[in-house]
Amino acid sequence: MIDLHSHTHESDGTFSPEQLVAEARRAGVRTLAITDHDTFRGYDQARAYAKQASLDLICGIELSTKLHRQSVHLLGYFFDQSRLPEFRLWLLTLQASRRERNVRLVERLRSLGFDITLNEVEARGRGMTGRPHFARLLMEKGYVSSMQQAFDEYLTESGKAYVERMEPDFAEGVRRIREAGGLTSLAHPVRLKEMFQAMLPQMRNAGLDALEAYHSDHSLDDSELYLTLAGRHGMLVTGGSDFHGANKPGIELATGRNGNVCVPEGVLTALRKASPSFHTASGADQT
Ligand code: AMP
Ligand code: FE
Ligand code: FE
Ligand code: ZN
Secondary structure: OEEOOEOOOOOOOOOOHHHHHHHHHHOOOOEEEEOOEOOOHHHHHHHHHHHHOOOEEEEEEEEEEEEOOEEEEEEEEOOOHHHHHHHHHHHHHHHHHHHHHHHHHHHHHHHOOOOOOHHHHHHHHOOOOOHHHHHHHHHHOOOOOOHHHHHHHHHOOOOOOOOOOOOOEHHHHHHHHHHOOOEEEEOOHHHHHHHHHHHHHHHHHOOOOEEEEEEOOOOHHHHHHHHHHHHHOOOEEEEEOOEOHHHOOOEEOOOEEOOOOOOOHHHHHHHHHHOHHHHOHHHHOOO
16 A cells, blocks of 8 residues: 655654654555655665665655745655755754744734743644644643534634745745655645636646645545646646544545545556656665
8 A cells, every 4th residue: 555645743742753754554554655744764774674664765845835825835755855944044044034934823822822832832843743633632631622613713714813934835845845756736725726727737837746636635536636637737646644633533544534545556656656866876765
């Protein structure tokens, strides 16, 4: 089995890199991509465990970008290791902007009467503290009954405590990933709802390589639609569960929600063939 979308506790998942590799083995996953938000720390740590477990581990990333004021998640895969240092430096600037936003978000929540501190939220978020960690903290303190309620009432874009964060343009995200030798894929296109089809030509022009056709939030009809559109635009497809452990209950590695994800072997073969890093010695060594 193949899963090209997963998170560790280095971003907003709850499994450590070691636990995620163990879970992949238990679930019969042969190829796993770790796609933490804005960081490679999970992948970096998982490499040694994956080697021991003979798991085919792919270096991935998920970036939050903006297109027409919409938040668009962009996946990157198969980086050229020799071109990664510059990309990693750029990731540090994204992390700094998130931290600066977090300072303002704590102030905003405190002004709404919540007794929370930056230290408390950063203790839950490690290197990549984001809104899911705020949601968890609000739940642990009994201010909301679920993480979803924290998002719906306070943290989502129309929520009472929402504060803006500097996010790169979609086109910049695509360019940065491609400059690092990576392939790009639009994460969970279903989130763009009815705007998606209108936005696709522009995303394709920006250099987007693939659509994430298989995802735990997609119905069979959704997946069919993305497969058709990818074919029509000469694009590749990717797929994965978007496993976050206890931060997204009900989603299993590789199989998604009640078995609604199954990424065909051919998806991986096509991606590897298309990857510019595939033919270079440095890029071939992904695990
Ligand atoms: P951040 O990058 O810190 O702004 O947090 C973004 C993350 O929060 C996303 O990657 C999602 O995992 C999560 N998220 C954003 N909006 C929602 C929402 N409405 N409901 C649940 N989770 C969300
Ligand atoms: Fe996430
Ligand atoms: Fe996402
Ligand atoms: Zn994700």
